[in-house]
Amino acid sequence: MSSEQSVLFTNVRIFDSSGADPFEGEVLVTGNTIADVRPKSGDLPRDGVRVIDGQGKFLMSGLCDAHTHFSWVNSADLPGLGTMGVEEHTLLCARSAQTYIDYGYTMCVGAAAAKPRLDVVIRNAINDGQIPGPRYLANCQEIAVTGGALVDGITAFADGPEEMRKQVRRNVEMGADLVKLSMSGEEITGNQHAEDNYFSDEETLAATTEAHRRGLRVCSHARSGESVKMSLRNGVDIIYHASFIDDEGLDMLEAKKDEVFVAPGLNWLVATLNDAAAFGYPPEAAEAAGYKHELDCAIVGLKKMKERGIRVLPGGDYGFAWTPHGTYARDLQHFVELLGYTPKEALLAATALGGDIMRMPDQLGRVKAGYLADLILIDGDPLEDITILQDRARIVGIMKDGNFHKDPGDGTEARPSELKETHRGTPVPA
Incomplete structure (x- = not known):
């Protein structure tokens, strides 16, 4: 579909992400924008105008994964x-990117790459x-x-404020939008624990000051x-x-709730406890390592975060053997079943x-006139x-920037040769 062709979704239940309940109606897309x-x-x-009769299906914004690898x-x-x-790795990253949009994820926040430029190259190729x-x-x-490396071979190292500044500058040079600090441990390593802390205040401040000065988060x-x-x-x-956030941390976080985001990556804890046995990490090993204790603590802290707004x-952390790509919407289920979110809140x-x-x-993130046309059409009601949203077959239409990745008319999905041409190197806003 050309981005210049107008598309009208009619006879749909619209979840506009304003906080209101879904309502029957229609949405007009012109170019890459929701026009009405x-x-x-x-x-x-x-x-x-191309008219798509949604037959009562659920129309909503595309989804966001806030901790993507x-x-x-x-x-x-x-x-x-x-x-x-690196060549094989780049191809697999491209497959991961396609899997995200195949499941209705139109927004993703990179949470570290295994090699320095993989994320940047894939972002640019998408753009x-x-x-x-x-x-x-x-x-x-x-x-x-x-x-402090959690996995050998995928980490950049810095000790002291000046080395932190240099590593941040390398991210800037490579064209990144973000910087990731690996500040605490991970129980599966066996010797670096989740309740550890490896950074100093001076190192952290040097990294954030340099990043913010150069427009990175x-x-x-x-x-x-x-x-x-x-x-x-x-x-x-x-x-x-x-x-393992404590009450003091919750107070500090609440004071900055309009500045800071939290993405807990809850499915990593759940899946490591319940789904890793086939890969040599049985539940008793995960529990002995501390994952049940961590999950229990995380649930308590996250419920308090919800109460504090x-x-x-x-x-988060999809792409390991027991958290495979394509299972991203499990996080939404955990928000509802473990954290007390309503489906609407999730x-x-x-x-x-x-x-x-x-x-x-x-x-982005709403179905509203003037917003970019990133939309998904669902056969079913995720509020019930x-x-x-874990069932790819139920996501019958996927639109990004006014173009169908998955056309609800015939169910076909776009291949790279069918995607629109854009100006080379157009950046994602940082």
Whole structure:
């Protein structure tokens, strides 16, 4: 479909991500923009417009994953992420990007790449129309201090403030949108624990100051309570995990709730406890390592964040063997079943808050006139059954930037040769 052709979705239930209940109506898309939204079918013009009768299906914004790793490739061989050839790795990243949009994810925030430029190359290829994928904020390798790498071969190292500044400058040079600090441990390593903290205040502040000076944001792998507080003291923008946040940290986070986002990556904890046995990590090993304790603590802390109005987004750490690509919407189920979100609240976290974290709150994450036409059409009601979004077959239409990735008329999906041409190197807003 040409982006110049107008498309009218009629006879649809519109979830506009304003907080209102869905309503029957129609949505007109002109070019890459939502031109009009009406609460009654039949009100908008049909002449010269492609009309899609939704037959009562559920129309909503595309989804956001706030903690994305294109370069995690469904493997249990974590060191293999470092030793894999860059050519093969690039192809697998392109497949990951396509899988995200195949499942209705039109916004993703990069949370580190296994090789320095993988994210940047894939983001640029998506923006150029060479490959299908979501709107993407690119990262480089996560930055750790000596002795703090979680996986060998995929980490950049920096010790002390000056080395932190240099690593941030490398991200700038490579064209990244973000910087990732690996501040705490991970129990599966066996010797680096989730309640550890490896950074100093001086190192963290040097990284955030340099990043912000150059227009990049900073995210942190911060499971421990102290790493969360250190992130907040020193200007980190996006906190990943926050499993062991304490009351002091909650107070600090609430004071910055209009500045900071949290993306807990909850499915990693759930799946490591329940789904890793086939890959040599049985539940008893996961529990002995501390994953059940961490999940229990994380649930308590995240419920308190919800009560305090802190912006918590779904998504995270998909692409390991027991958290494979394509299962992203499990996070929405966890928000409902474990954290006490209503299905509506979970969808708002995955749409409206997605526009916020992408720094495009007036363009992304809502079904509203003037917003970019990133839309998905669902056969079913995710407000009644949030797990519907895990079923690719139920996502019958996927539109990004006014173009169909999956056409609801015939179910076909766009291949790279069918994607629109765009100006080479057009950046995703940072």
